[in-house]
Amino acid sequence: MTHEERRAWIMLMVSLLAYTGYAAVLLSRAEGGSLTATPYVAAMLWTIGGAMVASILAEIGMGVLNPRASRVTDDRDREIGRLGDRVGQAFVVIGAVAAMLMAMAQWHWFWIANVIYLCFVLSAVVGSLAKVIAYRKGVPQW
Template sequence: MTLEQRRAWVRLVVALPAYAAYLVVVLGGLDGRPLAEASYAGPLLWTVGGAIVAAIVAEVVVAAANPKASQVKDDRDREIGRLGDQVGQPFVVIGAVAAMLMAVADWSPFWIANVIYLGFVLSAVVGGVAKVVVYRGGVPQW
């Protein structure tokens, strides 16, 4: 397993539980209040920061567990990385456009922040899945 393939797996495995934890904390803290009044800023920042730290720690642990694994990034890795980014990037754009329209329509900051976060998560997950699938099955020839 190459360095980039391990990174794709780590980021994929970290993104989903981090977002799930965020949803559990925010939805669990409603206490009968409307969703738009939920306390979301702290949990959002903590889960994003925690996911970043968890990904770094996981990459270090995985690298330490197999120190003889290749650290070289070749053309195939670059192609797969580019393909995964191209597959995941539209979700960031969709989230940003949705947030912009929500801001113009004067929606609650809760919804704006959450649509941006969801766009980032979908981008990471869909792009990560694309990378893992291509690593397992090969680079498609167009």
């Protein structure tokens, strides 16, 4: 497994675990009440920050456990990286358009913030998943 593939796995797992934790905290705070009345800002910020720190620590740990791992990227790594980034980027655009439309329709801030966060997570997850699949199955030839 290459260094870049390990990075994709880290991004995939950290993103999924962080968002699952955020959703669990949010739903536990709601206690059957309205989600829009649930305090979400601190939980969202802590989750995003925690995911960033966890990802950095996981990459440092990966480097410590395997210091001789090749960190040199070749053409295949760059091509897979571009493919994963393009696949994931679609969700950033979807989230931005959805948030813009929700703001125009004057939806509650809760929904706008959570749609943006969900689309960022989907971007990371789907992009990382595309990278992992490309490492395992090969880059599709168009």
